[in-house]
Amino acid sequence: MMFKTHMxxxxxxxxxxxxxxxxxxxxxxxxxxxxxxxxxxxDNKRSKISQKxxxxxxxxxxxxxHRGIFHSVFIPxxxxxxxxxxxGGYYGMALALGYLSHLMIDAMTPLGVxxxxxxxxxxxxxxxETNSFVEKILLAGLVGILFFIGAQMI
Ligand SMILES: [Zn+2]
Numbered sequence: 001m002m003f004k005t006h007m008x009x010x011x012x013x014x015x016x017x018x019x020x021x022x023x024x025x026x027x028x029x030x031x032x033x034x035x036x037x038x039x040x041x042x043d044n045k046r047s048k049i050s051q052k053x054x055x056x057x058x059x060x061x062x063x064x065x066h067r068g069i070f071h072s073v074f075i076p077x078x079x080x081x082x083x084x085x086x087x088g089g090y091y092g093m094a095l096a097l098g099y100l101s102h103l104m105i106d107a108m109t110p111l112g113v114x115x116x117x118x119x120x121x122x123x124x125x126x127x128x129e130t131n132s133f134v135e136k137i138l139l140a141g142l143v144g145i146l147f148f149i150g151a152q153m154i
Contacts, residue, residue, distance in 0.1 A: 010037035036098020
């Protein structure tokens, strides 16, 4: 999926999840979800996050493959437990939620996602090609939902 589709879906997830974290700062909460949603593609050299963190990306790319361990549930689980232990609060949960939102929609593409990599080889996938017309329809739908949410806030 494209970066902007991940960001749009993450914003919808942030809106849906925020009600369960009434004490969270809405801006920090949303920001962490967006960061979390950008993180998995650190395993793809051409992604937006890899352009921003070239050294980290080069290291990760030398050790893993695209949509391997960085597209499994183990990294967000690790992030959640680590941040929960160190910081407490909602920070780990927000990052992990954003991260999982990325995996959810990547699983709709033909390449798919192996959520339990490397334990299983079970790969969930769908028909939506990255940067295709159908993805653009999905993105337009997400942006429509975000406008609807925004309109309700005014
Ligand atoms: Zn991805």
